[in-house]
Amino acid sequence: MVQIVVRDNNVEQALRALKKKMQREGLFREMKSRTHFEKPSEKKARQKAEAVRRARKLARKRAQREGLA
Structure with missing residues (x-):
């Protein structure tokens, strides 16, 4: 709330x-x-793209923290 x-x-x-x-x-x-309405195949593709985006962001942050980027 x-x-x-x-x-x-x-x-x-x-x-x-x-x-x-x-x-x-x-x-x-x-x-x-x-x-x-979102077709199940579109929903699956969107969720996969979001997961990839999150993983790349996490990797970018991790690399920056370690001084690689």
């Missing part, structure tokens, strides 16, 4: 904080993915 506190009637600031929290939790991505 996401909760945002509005202080001093500053609704714009509260909205910005809400959007930032929703973005961090991946709610926008999930809403977009639920609007249309």
Whole structure:
């Protein structure tokens, strides 16, 4: 459950904080993915691409930490 506190009637600031929290939790991505049906083969390909992306990012961070890059 996401909760945002509005202080001093500053609704714009509260909205910005809400959007930032929703973005961090991946709610926008999930809403977009639920609007249309995704074929199982497309879902599998997307998940595999995401896994590759995560692995490359982790390898990049590891190499940077060790001073290779």
